[in-house]
Structure formats: C-alpha cells, structure tokens
Amino acid sequence: MLGRQPERARLKLNLREISQEQELLAPGHSLCPGCVESVAVRQILNVAGPNTVVVTATGCLSVSTSPYPMTAWRNPWIHSLFANAGATVSGIEAAYRSLVKKGVMSDTTPTNFIVFAGDGGTYDIGLQSLSGALERGHRFLYVCLNNEAYMNTGIQRSSATLPGTWTTTSPFSETVAGKTQARKDMTAIVADHGIPYAAQASPHLWKDLMRKTKKALESEGPSFLNVLAACPRGWRTEPEIGIRLGKVAVDTCVWPIYEVDDGQWILNSKPREKKPVTEWLELQGRFSHLMRPGREEEVARIQKQIDLLWESLLIRCK
C-alpha cells in the first residue's frame, strides 16, 4: 500500500492566494468563540478542496456545523455515530472504488476522503474502527482534532488527557491532583500500523499543517494527522489565546511536531530551547490546582512523562 499518488496541483502557501479560495466550512456554525477546531478544519479543507467527502464522528464539530435544516458544509458530508468514523470512511471509499471500477466515476482526479474526529472518537471509542480501517489500507485522511478531553459532553477525561489535568471526571481534591493516568501516544500507535503517512501538527504552524495535509492526501493508502486544538471552555482559557497555546505546547514539548513518512520518523520543528512544562500549565485553568504550593511533585511527574516521550521521539527521529 505504501507509495504516493501522482503529485497534485501546487500547494498555495501564501495568504493572499489562500484567502481567495472559497471557504468550504461556511461561517455561521456554532463552535465556541476561540475554538481552534474550525481553524484546523479550514486549513485542511483549503488544501483538500471541494472534491472531498467529509466524515465526522459525533462531537463538537458535527453538532455545531449541522443544525437541521441548516448545514455549514459545502462538501458532501456525513455523520452517523460516535464510534464508527473509520468504518464509515471505509464504506465510502469502497463505494468510490466500485464506481471507478464500473466507469461511473473517474480516478484521474481522485476524490479525497477526510475524517474529522475528536480525541474521544479517535483515542477511545473509535480506536477499533480506526485501527481496522488502517489495517485494510483504505485511501483516506483521518484527522484527530485533539482538545485532550470529551468537550462536547462537558469536559470529561479521555486517554488523550495529560496526567494532572482537571476534568469533570478527573476532579482534584486534597488527595487527588486531577487525572492520575498517563496519556496514550496515539500518533505512534497509528504510525505503527505501517501506514504511508502519520503526523502531529498544530494550526499555529499553518504552513506545516497544510503541507502535511497535501502529503497525506497524496498517500496511496491511509494517512493520519493528530492536530492539537485548544478548547477555551475545557482548558479554562481566554478565547483569544488558542493559537498562542499551540506555540507554547510545541515549545514545552507537550505537543511535538513531527511526521512519519513511509516509516521514516522526522522531527519538523525542534524548539530552540525546551521550555519547562509549567509554562504550559500556568496558562490554563484546568491545571490551576497544580500551581498551588505542595503540588510540586505532581508537576515533576508530568514533566517526567513529557521528557520521556520527547526523548523517545528524538531517538525515533534520528
């Protein structure tokens, strides 16, 4: 399955050109002010264009963009359930292949198939469906819009949630400092399926995200983008700092920017100076309990997990 489709049209990476493209996610949707999900979706769809079928797992994005009888989607779009985004895109891609085989559709300008799912729909309830679709080798791009918890249901912990995080199902008390478990390394899990392309990205590095989208869509098989998307409601932050939060996540190595291209691990953005995790924690209300005196041990534990993942990533990217 490994390989590339023929290179497509040149990627527009200057803002004037990009701004002249039609917005495929129409304004008027009801995502929260400051939600970074819509920023990521717009950057990705700008690259993918109208010849793209979009699948969305249940989550903030699906419910905020499709209030019947209205829709924000100018692409063909489907949502059916929470746990089945991988299988859904498999069915559409199989239908496409059958129509190409019958000569009903042409594959000279291949249709893109893109999934948008949250971390709950990717790391947790949708993991089996995604893993199956990756193993079968369907051609699709799966985008995890990762806001590190179940935000649509009111901020509950997921396996993408960092240790120490406050959520409504990982509250803090005198004895418990938020989530007690470690974070799952989903991008590595996906990459280890041996798919052509997997990457981590953040919309504040918009050129990187758009370049990765193009690379992913040109893959002859499954591709995966794990995109950090700040959530003002769930992270307890001001709406205007979402993009800045992405930068801090990268500078503190909480969210490394890398890609796994045909099995080769490449670090795309190495912070000049690795900042301490406290710079990430102190910006967000969901970590405020860790900033109190007496919580230094918890903070050190979080720093240790970040360091371990960062170091293992550096080894894989050598």
Next chain:
Amino acid sequence: MKPLPSDSTIEMKDAIGTVKSTAKSLSGGFAVAEAMRQTNPDVVACYPITPSTLVVEKFSELVANGEVDTEFVAVESEHSALSACLAATAAGVRSQTASSSQGLAYMWEVLYAVSGLRLPVVLHCANRALSAPINIHGDHTDTMGARDSGWIQLYAENPQEAYDNALAAVRIAEHPDVLLPVLGSQDGYTVTHSVERVDVLPDKEVKKFVGQYTPKSALLDIENPVTFGPLVSPKHAFELKLQGIEAMSRAEDVIDSIGEEFAFLTGRPLDSVELYRMEDAELVMVVIGSVAGTARVAIDRLRSDGTKAGLLKIRSYRPFPSTRICEVLGGKKAVAVLDRALSPGAPYSPLYTDICAALYSHGVILPLASFVHGIGGRDTYPKQIIEAFQRIEEKLKVGESMNQTEYLGIT
C-alpha cells in the same frame, strides 16, 4: 468449503412461473450467497459469526473467483460492517451484509442510524440465540429484539424462501415509497445449514428484477454536495421519525406488489403471510420461521383425525400485516401463537403480543393461546404441536382460560 458439484444442478421447467428456473441443492446460507452473486451488490462488508458464516465464506469465494465485481470489505467487527454499509449506501451504491445473534446485537446502534437515515441496506440474518449462556443455535431472540429499529423484517421457512427473500429485499428496500433497510432472516442451522432443492432464477432475470440502484442523493455526487446525518432538535425530530412510520406502512403494499411480480416470474407466491388449510379451519396456529414445515405435518395428522386445524405463517413481521391477519383469523374458534423468543417481564412473547394487539384493535376477540418453542435451538416435533392443538381443543371444551404461556419441549 467444497464448491458445489456441477452434477447437482438439473434443469427444470417451472410449471407456473414464466421463467425457467434451475434446481440446485443449496443450504440456506449458500442460497443467500447465490442471491447475492446474482444481485452483485457494489459493496459487501461482513464480519464472520456462526451460523451466518456460510454466507460470508461463500461470498468471499465468489469475489476471489471474479464471479462478482463487488468491493468486499472484511471489517474488524459487526459494528463496522453495518457502518460501512450505511456509508456505502449514503455514498450512492448498493450494499449488503450478513450476521447473527451477538453480531446483530453489536450492530444495534447502527441499525437505528441506517433506518433513520432512510438507507436501503440489506442484511442477511441467520437467527441465533443471544448470550448468556453462549449458544450458537437458533432462536428469534436476536431479531425480535431489533423489531423496533425501523427495519423491515422478512422471515424464511426454508432455503428457497431465504433465496426469494434475499432478492425481494433489494427491491423492497430501494422502492421510492419505502427507502428502508431490510433484514432477511432464516433460522440458524435448521435453515442455514440444511441442504434442500432451491429453484434459482437465471442470472439475467435476476439482473432485470433487481435493476439499478438510483439514489435520490449521494455523497459521491460531488457536484451536488449533501449533508447526511445532521443534528435535529425537538422542533423537527418527531415529524422525521414519523416519516419512517409512514414508509413502513407503505411497505405493506410494496411487499405485496413485489411479491406478485416475483410470483409471475417464479410461480412462487411471496405474500406477507402464508396460509395452510385455513379455509375451513377452526383451530389455527400462527408461526414464524422454519417451524412452519413441522406445523404443516402436525396439521395434516390432526386433520386425518378429524380436527380442523390450520396454519398462518408470518413472512413479513415488520411491517406487521395486521389487517390481513385479522381477516384470516376472524371467526376462528381459537388461535395459538407460537413464539420463538422470550420477552422477560412482558405479558407475552413478541409475536403473541402483536397478534393480540392486531386482533383487539380490529374488534376480533377470540381465545388466544401463547406457546413458546425452540429457545436456544431446542428442536420442535410434530407431536408437540399436535399436543398443543389438543390442549386448546380440550380447554375450549371445558371453557378453561388460555392466558398462561406454555413452553414446548422443556424437560
């Protein structure tokens, strides 16, 4: 799996149908796979589960041999099997799957999504008991549990009917007045693994009969983008769900008209109900599935001993042909309903409850007895059915109430 020996195929001229069929020796599972070969769906997504595995295995063989040009998606679960079919049909093509028992249970939330999105997916089900205890044998607990999911449900008595239903299902599901998914059911092992004569239509006749799937809107119609599966508020949800009720109600006529069209080809009627020795029957048994054959034998024996017994077999359980059932049962001395599913805590098992509601709402009040048989794959014998009839006869004679469910064949 050995391929079917070619010498088991004989040509025969159908006496009533307008089309010459070919008689083949097929199990119920293979009969469905044969119907699928002839239908040649665009996408089939399956996950193996006993006893529906015959369908999946045979169909995989057909794909590998190039006898169909279907995109076969060997998914990692039943949840994904039906999700992939949902999506493929929304994308604009014809899709089918097969399952049983736990597999159907695992599809549960997807069942509602498929019918709610009005996608004409066809699911071939081999009835099997639900765990626990784990049990691979047949009863109707799996599909009866799905009766409110908005799917049309057709039940087959034998491999022939499994084949017939598998073809008719495509037409019923895709009919513009219906646009609902169809579940075609056959009893696990009793039908799925029993080899019988199946009259198979010529490929070209099936191709003509099932025609092309032409969706009203499709995801892959890129020039005309559509939104499938939006968020609906209480302002609109009720009316949208009622459209499903109306479609189900229109499906009654569609099932009959497609049945007539099918009968013209094959000579085999494909009605929502089937009657046996009903004209002058005084005592009637209502059944569903493969036990109908056993009941016919029992009824013949009762008749030879002077008891005027008759049979009503339900082929279409959803939509439930209430009016037709009431026309047929009205004026009978007593009716026994034979369920193959349990509904703990309910007044009665599902079929009895439906028959009771249909009769009462049509003003047909008569003694109605409840029997349950075949749970977990327990065999049912003519003797047990004869004794059931005899007990009703006796109770009628002495004026005893029939309102207690009796379980046939328990030790």
